[in-house]
Amino acid sequence: MSQTILYARVSTVEQNLDHQRSQAEKAGFTIDRVVADHGESGVTTRLLERPEGRRLPDILREGDTLVVRWVDRLGRNYQDVTDTIREFMRRGVIIRTVINNMTFDGATKDPMQEAVRDALIGFMAATAQAQAEATKEAQRAGIEAKKGNPKKYRGKKPSFDRDQMRMVQDMLSTGAGASIISKETGLSRQTVLRIRDKPAEADAALRRWE
Structure with a gap:
């Protein structure tokens, strides 16, 4: 069976x-x-x-x-x-x-x-690797920024967590639209667009609060 x-x-x-x-x-x-x-x-x-x-x-x-x-x-x-x-x-x-x-x-x-x-x-596997490399680069940038100013104000706490950010990026990589992703993740459409357009900033904001 x-x-x-x-x-x-x-x-x-x-x-x-x-x-x-x-x-x-x-x-x-x-x-x-x-x-x-x-x-x-x-x-x-x-x-x-x-x-x-x-x-x-x-x-x-x-x-x-x-x-x-x-x-x-x-x-x-x-x-x-x-x-x-x-x-x-x-x-x-x-x-x-x-x-x-x-x-x-x-x-x-x-x-x-x-x-x-x-x-x-092949396309989906290549996309997964490219996304992982982009995320690592964003993380390195966030770490370097934190080293340069460790006492910097953390800013407003992000309205999304690490899992939600990954889910947004996963769905974006498959071509899903912001409205569909918003519905699936429970995040606002504006937040989805912010993660899409400024992934390094979104990652850095999470790291400041982790």
Whole structure:
């Protein structure tokens, strides 16, 4: 009997995994089992190097569905993500994303459909890596600014937290509009636009209050 497994990941111990399951269930997924890694970076740690992620190849069987919020939960390294998705497809596992409801499987034998599917996988994996690199650069800028003036007034506390900012950036990278993102995250449209247009400032504001 096939099963639907949610793989969830957060990169710091302060973040919460619960919203990834609730978001999946809100999108209509019936989750049979959750496999989750807490405090594991998708940039520096491959899926098979994580305590729980490495169990997925043994857990998943042909016909099972692997659900992730977006491909960046599997990782933020282009090669790792594309290799992981293609290996699961070869095993007969279907991969589905909560954001944009994308489906990847190896059932099709039509070369044109395969080409479109593989191109989309590559694009999403590349976007995940590019976003991670942009976030690291913004964090470095925030750290340097803090070093230059450690007693600087922190300013108004941001109306969003780290998880919400990542969710906004994830959805922006898939082409979602500000209004849709506002509805999904519970943030105002103005806040979504501020994160979109000035990601470095948004990251720095969070760091001042963390």
